[in-house]
Amino acid sequence: MAEVSFDYRNLTEVEGGVREAELDEIKPRLEDAAKELIESDLGFMQLPGTTRYAEASRALADDIRNSGATDFILCGIGGSALGPMALQKALNHPYYNQLSDRGGPRIHFAENTDPTTLGAILDVAEPESTWVNVVTKSGSTAETMANFLVVRGFLEDALGDGYREHTVFTTDPEEGFLKEISDREGIKTLPIQQNVGGRFSVLTPVGLLPAAVGGLDVDALLAGAAQCVEEVNERGAEHPAVVGAALHYLMDTARGRNVRVMMAYADALERTAAWFVQLWAESLGKDGKGSTPHAAVGTTDQHSQVQLFMEGPQDKVIEILQVENHPRDLEIPRAYEDLDGVGYLGGHTMAELLNVECDATQKALTEAGRPNCAIRLREVSEENVGYLLQALEVQTAVAGTLYGVNAFNQPGVEAGKNITYERMGRPGY
Ligand code: PA5
Numbered sequence: 024m025a026e027v028s029f030d031y032r033n034l035t036e037v038e039g040g041v042r043e044a045e046l047d048e049i050k051p052r053l054e055d056a057a058k059e060l061i062e063s064d065l066g067f068m069q070l071p072g073t074t075r076y077a078e079a080s081r082a083l084a085d086d087i088r089n090s091g092a093t094d095f096i097l098c099g100i101g102g103s104a105l106g107p108m109a110l111q112k113a114l115n116h117p118y119y120n121q122l123s124d125r126g127g128p129r130i131h132f133a134e135n136t137d138p139t140t141l142g143a144i145l146d147v148a149e150p151e152s153t154w155v156n157v158v159t160k161s162g163s164t165a166e167t168m169a170n171f172l173v174v175r176g177f178l179e180d181a182l183g184d185g186y187r188e189h190t191v192f193t194t195d196p197e198e199g200f201l202k203e204i205s206d207r208e209g210i211k212t213l214p215i216q217q218n219v220g221g222r223f224s225v226l227t228p229v230g231l232l233p234a235a236v237g238g239l240d241v242d243a244l245l246a247g248a249a250q251c252v253e254e255v256n257e258r259g260a261e262h263p264a265v266v267g268a269a270l271h272y273l274m275d276t277a278r279g280r281n282v283r284v285m286m287a288y289a290d291a292l293e294r295t296a297a298w299f300v301q302l303w304a305e306s307l308g309k310d311g312k313g314s315t316p317h318a319a320v321g322t323t324d325q326h327s328q329v330q331l332f333m334e335g336p337q338d339k340v341i342e343i344l345q346v347e348n349h350p351r352d353l354e355i356p357r358a359y360e361d362l363d364g365v366g367y368l369g370g371h372t373m374a375e376l377l378n379v380e381c382d383a384t385q386k387a388l389t390e391a392g393r394p395n396c397a398i399r400l401r402e403v404s405e406e407n408v409g410y411l412l413q414a415l416e417v418q419t420a421v422a423g424t425l426y427g428v429n430a431f432n433q434p435g436v437e438a439g440k441n442i443t444y445e446r447m448g449r450p451g452y
Pocket residue numbers: 100101102103158159160161162163164167220221222223305433
């Protein structure tokens with residue numbers, strides 16, 4: 024059972040916060056938006072209740088793990104990489120690409136087209152036992168295809184045509200160049216359902232295959248997400264993820280707070296915040312609308328950005344991702360007890376310090392009249408992460424309706440792509 028809660032008190036009770044009357048006023052629109060989502064056939068709302076993709080992902084992951092794979096390189100970008108990365112960072116060993124406490128190969132992400140990163144991955148990977156997973160819904164994203172071609176060459180040098188055995192495509196099942204290559208070369212392929220957009224695809228094989236390769240419990244992940252969908256279906260506009268859409272929308276449009284900071288007080292959730300930044304930005308930034316998402320990590324960014332959050336322009340909403348029980352704790356040994364500035368730490372624990380600082384930041388922001396809210400996870404488990412990702416997707420989709428934009432397209436990224444295609448000599452551009 025997922026245990027994730029939402030606390031918006033410091034968005035409504037602080038000076039300059041959203042007033043009850045404003046929430047009452049927007050309520051009919053929010054109810055319509057929730058109803059529209061619940062009655063829609065949007066793929067991302069159906070994913071948690073669909074087990075066949077999890078089964079297919081797990082079966083293939085078992086083959087990969089049982090083959091003695093040492094390295095698994097995921098080539099993908101945007102929605103085809105951020106979700107898988109968020110899952111590994113949250114739920115696998117923090118150094119999952121060096122060692123995994125859940126068994127299986129090292130997992131690497133070839134996302135950017137930076138040759139230094141890709142070269143470094145290939146320095147580490149053992150070619151005879153490396154698998155590549157090419158993830159692209161369109162089947163033609165330049166960055167992904169370039170990374171794939173380099174990794175393919177690396178595998179071909181070691182395995183000849185056997186590279187095909189070590190290759191998995193995750194792509195649109197009906198169309199695209201990757202589908203064409205898979206038909207031609209008999210490469211194993213997992214589908215990205217056509218009615219699921221890239222940034223909403225973390226619970227398709229896009230995220231599920233690497234999760235299962237990393238030894239994560241994909242059933243629990245889906246169960247957490249399914250619980251969220253069930254609760255949204257039951258509670259509609261009363262569900263806190265939906266209420267949050269209205270609050271963030273009002274903070275932007277009625278209060279001029281057009282920066283939404285997601286500050287994760289757990290390194291494990293740092294990539295989740297990065298995933299959310301893409302989800303919110305690419306879904307809502309249209310027609311001159313949308314607030315700017317920004318990711319931060321506590322406590323690290325207390326020593327970097329919190330000064331700005333506390334005393335800078337009143338243009339932000341700070342959302343804290345808080346974890347009650349951390350997967351591991353370390354006691355701080357007693358030492359230098361005669362020194363006031365050091366001795367007091369002994370006997371406490373690292374998790375205690377992290378959580379005290381998290382509370383302290385929320386209290387300080389509130390006392391300074393800086394609107395903030397919190398999403399709290401009992402622990403960073405598959406169920407809770409599944410719930411959280413689904414809830415943030417729901418919130419983004421509902422916010423899209425409130426803003427009056429199509430949350431599921433991204434026309435603004437096409438112009439740059441077309442210029443790149445032309446300069447790189449793609450036929451027809
Ligand atoms: O959310 C989206 O649709 C985008 O961010 C895509 O995921 C990204 O552009 C990569 O596209 P593709 O999966 O087609 O390679």
